[in-house]
Amino acid sequence: MDLAIHLKSNSPIPLYQQLTEKIRTAILEGRLQPKQKLPSSRSLAKSLMISRSTVIQCYEQLASEGYLETRSGSGTYVCHQIPDEWLNAQPIEPVTNQIAQDLTLSQFGKNLISVGSLEVSEPGFEISFRYGNPANGHFPLQLWRKFLNRYCDSPTALLNYAADAAGHFPLRVAIANYLRRSRAVCCNPKQVIIVNGSQQALNLIARLTLNPGDWLAMEDPGYLGARKCFSSQSANLQPIPINSEGLNIDLLTQCNRNFKLVYVTPSHQFPTGVTLTLRQRIALLQWAQTTGTLIIEDDYDSEFRYGEQPIPALQGMDKSESVIYVGTFSKTMFPSLRIGYLVVPDSWISLVRNAKWLCDRVTPLLEQYALTDWIIEGHFERHIRRMRKLYNLRRQVLIRALEKYFGDRVTILGANAGIHVMVRIETGLCDRVILQKAAAVGVGLISAREYYLKPQDQGEFIFGYAQLTEIKIEQGICKLSQILEISN
Template identity: 55%
Template sequence: MDLALKLETTSTVPFHRQLYDELRRAILSGRLESGQRMPSSRALAKALGISRATVLFSYDQLLSEGYLKTVPASGTFVACQLPDELLQATSPLISPTSPSRLELSTYGETLATVNLQPPPGQKPLINFSCYGRPAFDEFPIQLWRRLLSRACCFNTTILDYPADPLGYKPLREAVTRYLTQSRAVRCEPDQVVIVNGSQQALDLIARLFLNWGDRVAMEDPGYFEARCIFQVQGAEVLPIPVDHSGLVMKYLSTLTTPIKLVYVTPSHQFPTGAVLSLPRRLALLAWAQQTGAIILEDDYDSEFRYDERPIPALQGLASSDSVIYIGTFSKVLFPSLRMGYLVVPQQLVPVVTRAKWLIDRQSPLLEQHVLTDFINEGHLERHIRRMRMLYAQRRETLVQALTQGLENQVTIMGENAGMSVMVQFHTHWKDEEIVDRAEQRGVELISARSCYMKAENSNGKFLLGYADLNSETIAEGVWRLAQILKA
C-alpha cells in the first residue's frame, strides 16, 4: 500500500508527530478510506525508514482519538465514523420566515436601555483613561508562575467542584487575617465569601436585597457600574451629593422615602478621591441603625494611601449588622485574576452561600490556592509596599506636571491616595472636544460624565489614571494636554 507519506528529516517536529499529522490528513481527505486496513507497524516503519516505536506511538494517538480502530486477530483499520464528524451538527432544513421578537424579562428590557461604557482598549497612546489598571510590568509574574506550578502539583482534587461555595477555606482564613490587620475589619473566616471580583459581589447583594421599586441611595458622583446593577434590578437610585469630606449626610438624613440600601466608597470616594470623615461615618452608621437600611461599603483601593496609614473600614466601626463589606484583588494584583471578597453578617451566610452556588458554583479553585500562598508567604504585603511607593511617585509627577503646565486652568481633587486623579479643566471647550483634540495628539482621556446622575455637574471633569504609566510618559502626556488647552 502506497500511502504517499512524507516525513521531513530537517524539521524540528518529531517524527511521531509528523506521521500522526500525515495519517490524519490522509484519513480526512479520503486517501485512506473508511474501513480500510492499515499497514502493520513493522511494515510501515520499514517503508519510511523509521523505528517501529515511532509508528506505534502515532498509531496509539490516532486510536485514542478515534481515527483508527483495532479488530482482534485482524489488524488496524480506519474508523467507520471519524471523530470530526461527531463534532459537526447537521443543519435542519427550515423555511425562512420573518424573525419574531423575543420577549425579554423586565431585567433584560431594563438592561437593554442602559448605556454601558465599553471596556478600555489597548491603544498605542498615552493612556490616562484606564483609571483602575495597575502597573503590570511591576507584578512578580515569575513568582506567580512558580506558585501556580506548585499548586498544579498539589493533587487532582484541585480539578473537582469545591466542597464549599464560599471559597477555599485557607484563602478565607488568609483574607480574614489580612483584613483584620490592614483594614480593622471585624470578621471570622466563615463570614468571608470569595467572589469573581467586586462586580459579582455587587450583583449578588443586589439580587438578594433589592425588589422592583426599592430605593437605593448612592454617592453622586459615584461608580457608574454599581448604579447600573441597582437599576437593572429595578431599584430607584437616589443621588446624594459628595464634598471634600465624602457623602453629605444632611441630604441622606432628610430623605422622606424609605431607603433599602446605601452604597458608599468611604475610604477613597470614587471618583472624587474624598475620604468620608469620622463624624460622617458615625452619623451614617447611626442613620442605618435607626432606619434599618443596609450599608454596602466598597473598599476598592484603600491599600494605596501615600501620606498616612490606611483609613479603618466603616465595617469595623459598626456595632450592628448594618454593613456589608466588599474588597477586591484586581487593583493590588491584576484585573484578570477576577478575585474579590464579601464580608457579610453571620445571619446572611446561609443565603449568600446558596446564591453563590446557584450563580456559578464557585470561584476558580486553582487561583485560590495560588493566592493563598501569595498572601501567607508575605508576597502580597511586599508587593503592596512596593506599589505604594511607586504609585506615590507617579501621582506626585502627575500633580506637579498639571500644576506647572496648566496652572490656573486645572483643579485637582481628592486625597493623596488611589490610582487615579479627578481633575477639572477650566476651558470653554466641551468635554467631547477635549477628548477629540487629545486623541489627535496621542493622549487618551475619559470624561467623568458617566459618574454623575446630573450630567451638567460634570462639565470639564476627567479621570486621569496614572498607575500603569511611568514618570516620563505622564510628564509628556500632561505637556501635550497643556498645549491643547492653552491653544
C-alpha cells in the same frame, strides 16, 4: 465619494445610530482613511435621503469617540491618528434594540438594554490616562507562576466539583487576618465569601436585596459598575451629592425615603477621591441603624494611601450588622485574576453562599490556592508596599506636571490616595471637545461627566496614573496643555 451606506428606515435602530455604526466600521476596516475628508452633512443627508440633523448627530458622536475631527471652515475629516489597535478591530456589537422588542426577555433582560454597553473597549492611545488598571507590568508574574505550578503538580482535589461555594477556607482565613490587621474590619473567616471580583459581590447583593421599585442611595458622582448593577434590578437610584466630607449625609437623611441600600466608597470616594470623615461615618452608621438600611462599603483601593494614615473601614465601627464590606484583588494583584470578597454579617453567610453557588458554583480553585500561599508567605503585602512607592511617585509627577502646565487653571481634588486623581481644569471648552482634541494627539482621558447620574459638563477629568511611566505622564500633560492652548 461613494460610502456604500444603506440605512433601513423600518429598523428599530435609530437612523443616526445606523449611520454612526456604518461610518465607524468603514474607518476601522480602512475604507475611510485617516485624514480623509467626509462629505458635508448637507450632501450626505441629501444622498441618503435623511435629515441633515441625523448626519450632524452622527458626526458629533464619532467626533466625541475620537474617530472624526471637525476643522472650522474646512469640513469633517477622519482623525489623522487612529490608533493601530483600532484598525481592523471588530467593533463591539451594540446590544441590539431588535431583541428589546422581543417579548421573551425578562424585565432584567430589558433593563440591560437600557443600561447600555457594559464592555469597555479600551482604545490604544499612545499615552492613556484612562483609569482602571494597576501597573500590571510590575506584577511579578514569574513568581506567581511558581505558586500556580505548586498546585498544577497535585491537582486532583482541585479538579473536583466538591468545593465550598464560599471559597477555599484557608484563603478566607488569610483574608480575614489581613482585613483585621490592616483595615480594622471586624470579622471571622466564615464571614468572608470569595467571589469573582467586586462586580460579582455587588451583583449578588443587588439580586438578594432589591425588588423592582426599591430605593437605593448612590454617591453622585459614583461608580458605574455599581450603578448599572442596581439599575438592572429595576431599583430607583437616588443621587446623593459629594462634598468635602464625602457623601453628604445631611442630604441623605433629609430624603425621607425608605432606602433599602446605600452604596458608598468611604476610604476613597470614586471618582472624586474624597475620604468620608469620621463625623460623617458616625452619622451614616447611626442613620443606617435607625432606618434599617443596609450599607454597602466598597473598599476597592484603600491599600494605596500616600503619607497619610490608612483610614479604618466603616465596617469595623458598625455595631448593628448594617454593613456589607466588599474588597477586591483587582488593584493589589491584577484585574483579570477576578478574585474579590464579601464580608457579611453572620446571618447572611448561608444565603450568600447559596447565591454564589447558583451563579457559578465557585471561584476557580487553582488561583484561590495559589493566592492563599501568596498572602501567607508575605508576597501580597510586599507587592503592595512596592506599588505604593511607585504609585506615590507617579502621582507626584502627575500633580507637578498638571500644576506646571496648567497653573491656577487646575484644581486637584480628593485625598492623597488610590491609582487615579480627579481634577477640574478651566479651559472654556466642553468636555467632549477636550476628549476629542486629546484623542487626536494620542492622549486618552476620561471625563467625570459620565459618572454623574445627571451628566453635566464640569471640566472634571479622571487621570489614571498607575500604568504610565513618569516620562509618559509628563509628556501627556504637556501635550494636553498644548492642544488646549494653555501656556503657563
